[in-house]
Amino acid sequence: MPRTxxxxxxxxxxxxxxxxxxxxxxxxxxxxxxxxxxxxxxxxSGSTVARTVTLRLPGLHDGQSITPRTVSVPQSASRYIGPFPTDSYGSQLQVDVDNAELKLIALGI
Structure with missing residues (x-):
């Protein structure tokens, strides 16, 4: 299925x-x-453990996939992340979450 x-x-x-x-x-x-x-x-939104959000970087470097950037979000806490330069992250930012307890809001500045 396509990404949400x-x-x-x-x-x-x-x-x-x-x-x-x-x-x-x-x-x-x-x-x-x-x-x-x-x-x-x-x-x-969970109150028991930290969760991880993964930001994928498109493309290759020397023929190798670029290691995604990960950010840990502590239990019952929030993190502001960004900005995301298009030359590194592309025009479509791919975000992976390890659990449905993570809630996302994207803000244009």
Whole structure:
């Protein structure tokens, strides 16, 4: 199946309402439109263990896959991650979650 899309909420000087979270999908994972000026808010809604979000880097380096970047989100905590330069992460950011307890919000800056 295709990756689950996460919408990007554009932040404005006038302000915007807090967007709804996208539930983590550890089976299909996620894709987010990326223009290089986007932040990802990841919240661990679980109260027992830290969870991991993986940010995939497209392409190859010297014929080898590029090691994905991982971020640990402590139990009952949140992490702001980004921005994601398009020359490294591409125009479609691929995000993998290890558990449905992770909730995602993408913010355009």
């Amino acid at each position: 899309a996460v919408p990007v909420t554009q932040i404005t000087r006038a302000g915007v309402a807090a967007p709804a979270e996208t539930n983590g999908d550890p089976v299909n994972n996620h894709v987010i439109p990326n223009n290089g000026r986007m932040l990802l808010l990841v919240r661990n």
